Amino acid sequence: MRFLLSVLLCLIGTGAYAQPSDAKVKSDAIGNGNGVISFHFTKSTGTRQWNSSTGNWEYVRGVVVKRKSEYPGINLIVYEDVVYQYMGNGGYSFWKVRVVSNEYEGIPNPTQKEITEFISRDWPKFYGFYYSTITKLWHEPVLADTPRWVWHSPNSVEFRMKMKFDHIIRLKGIETQECIWKVRLYRDDPKEPWKNLFALRSEDGSDNNVLGMKNYTPQQLAQFEKQTLQFTLAEKTAQQEAGDLSKLVTVPAFNEAEEMARFVHNVLRNGTPEQFRAVMLQVCGPGFFVNGSKVQFTIQEEQNLANVITAVYSNRVTYKQLYCQLPEMKVEKWGNQPTRKDITIKSVLNNCNTQFTIERVNMGYKEGVPVTKLAIISYGIYVRQDQERTTISTRSAAGQRFVRRIKAPVVLI
Known part of the structure; x- marks a missing residue:
């Protein structure tokens, strides 16, 4: 009797883990079989695993199914x-x-080199919110160990990349994260290059690992702002542009404000x-630029400079038509x-x-001695356009622009 009970317990234990047959798995995988070209298992057995989301055990069989797609051939x-x-x-x-994952037969997955070349064209879009907070990349974005390629169509593929970086946590410190x-890439035709991308950090907790955290004061974090991808890449671009523009015009050293004017x-x-922009990059005071930069105008300063350039050079009535070569100048000193002046x-x-x-403003220090030079700290450029309006494109260190209406006739010279 005791022997019979032991046998029954063994049978019950074995039955508790009875697994679906290969035929059952294949039937569930391919349904009615429409469009199926081939089928095979990835391994000879399946895996019994715990699903914490459902709170239950599950049995998983890996399979590979080749099907006809909606695209002929x-x-x-x-x-x-x-x-x-x-x-x-x-x-x-x-x-x-x-x-x-899935793939289209005959259409290769993009290579790491191809992906890097494409995403580097628009880092702000790739990094999104983190573009303004990442202060250090431990390595370039690379394909994850398991990329999980998913082709939504021959013109759209999704995959995973792994990252490691330091980034600013507001009012707290610098966090290191893996x-x-x-990432998802888009194109118009399988024979054409990639055209657009969408990227975001995975929200799956298992995909994110905080490796460390260093606390800093708000003042210290403000200095880290100058190390973000947004600042450093913009600074690099601005320096290149400033260097190119400086070749268009030579700005001398000025001893008097009148000379500069x-x-x-x-x-x-x-x-x-282009020459005017090159000059303004060299004669504007620090208040016009992003903190920590000598070549990046603030967003508001950049927009207003663009407005000034349009008013001066591109409108129906230009600066040259309203101002003589040797104009009358009025100079006033400040108390x-x-x-x-x-x-x-x-x-x-x-x-x-x-x-x-x-x-004359302080541009920094050299061996403890302040370095000064003459600089524009505010300006206003007036160009009248019609009988009813005078457009005043005016700039100041405070970043304000005004438009006034003055009735007066137009005089062209």
């Missing part, structure tokens, strides 16, 4: 997990087919938009500030003058 190869959930009493019930980036006036009247350049019309405030 192109087959789709799908890597799938056929999943069964434990139902008790020794049985499993079919739950779902989980697509692991994580997975989900006459020089800028000459460029406004006889130069090009007890001997180096600050307001300079007004008069046009041929009343109430239509250009103004500069120029002062």
Whole structure:
């Protein structure tokens, strides 16, 4: 009797883990078989594993199914997990087919080199929010150990990349993180290059690992802002642009504010938009630039400079038409500030003058001694466009722009 009971217990234990047959798995994987070209298992046996999301045991068989795709002459190869959930009493019930990855036969997955070359064209889009917080990349984005290629069509593929970086946690410190980036590429035709991308950090907790955290004061974190990808890449681009523009015009060293005003006036009247921008990069004071940069105008300064360039060179009435080559200039000093001067350049019309405030400013220190030079700390450029309006494109260190309406006739010279 005791022997018989032991045999029954063994049989019950064996039955509790009864697994679906190969025929059952194949039937659940391919359904009615429409469009199926071939089928095979990835391994001879399946895996029994715990699913923490459902709170149940599941049995998984890996399969590969080749099917006809909706695109003539192109087959789709799908890597799938056929999943069964434990139902008790020794049985499993079919739950779902989980697509692991897929590929189109004859269409290769993009290579690491191809991906890197494409995503590097638009780092802000690739990094998204983290573009303004990442201060250090431990390595370039690379394909994950398991990329999980998913082709949504011959013109769209999704995959995973792995990252390791330091980034700013606001008001707290710098965090080091390893994580997975989900990337999707798009194109118009399989024979054409990739055209667009979408990328974001995986929200799956198992894909993200915090490796460390260093706390810093808000003042220290403000200095780290100058190390972010956004700042450093923009600075590199701006330095390259400034270097190229500097070849277009030579800006001399100025001893007097009047010299600077006459020089800028000459460029406004006889130069090009590119030359004017090159000059402004060299004569504007620190207040016009992003903190920590000598070549990146702030967003507002950049926009207003663009407005000024349009008003001066591209509108129906230009700066050259309203200002003489040797105009009348009015110079006013600022009280007890001997180096600050307001300079007004008069046009041929009343109430239509250009103004500069120029002062000797501190540009930094060398061996503990301040280095100063004359610089524009505010300016206003007036170009009248019609009988009803005078457009005043004015710039200042405070970053304000004004538009006033003044009734007056137009005089072209």
